[in-house]
Structures are given as structure tokens and as C-alpha cells.
Amino acid sequence: MLNPSIGVLIQNSESRYKLVLDVAKKARSIAKEAQDNGQVIIEKPVTLAMDEMAKEVTEQE
Numbered sequence: 348m349l350n351p352s353i354g355v356l357i358q359n360s361e362s363r364y365k366l367v368l369d370v371a372k373k374a375r376s377i378a379k380e381a382q383d384n385g386q387v388i389i390e391k392p393v394t395l396a397m398d399e400m401a402k403e404v405t406e407q408e
Contacts, residue, residue, distance in 0.1 A: 351401030358404050370396045 353363070360366040373396035381388045388395070 351397055355401050355404055356397065359400070359407075370400065373399065 353366070356370075357363065357366050360369060370393060374392035377388070377395050377399075378392040380386075381392075
């Protein structure tokens with residue numbers, strides 16, 4: 348998925364501020380997991396987190 352829109356992402360969040368916090372938390376988790384496993388991630392953790400959250404929203408529909 349390429350650049351999910353904020354309209355899709357905000358469906359599971361109470362506000363834009365909460366969305367930013369959720370994406371940052373998930374991105375830190377992705378980065379830490381990759382570091383712990385010795386993996387090299389090509390995409391930025393924030394992009395991966397946003398894609399993952401958008402996928403969760405579309406699966407719920």
C-alpha cells in the first residue's frame with residue numbers, strides 16, 4: 348500500500364494526535380524488533396507502521 352490516507356488511518360483513532368502517538372509507538376516497536384533480530388529494514392519504520400495500521404483498518408471492513 349502506498350501512502351495510506353489519513354482518512355483510512357484515523358478510523359481507529361480518537362483524534363489525529365492519538366493517531367500520531369499510535370504510529371510512533373508501533374514504529375518504535377518495529378525498529379526495536381528488527382534491531383533485536385539483527386534484521387536490516389529497507390523502509391522506514393514509520394512507513395511500515397502506517398502501512399500495517401492501514402491494513403488492519405481495511406481488514407476490519
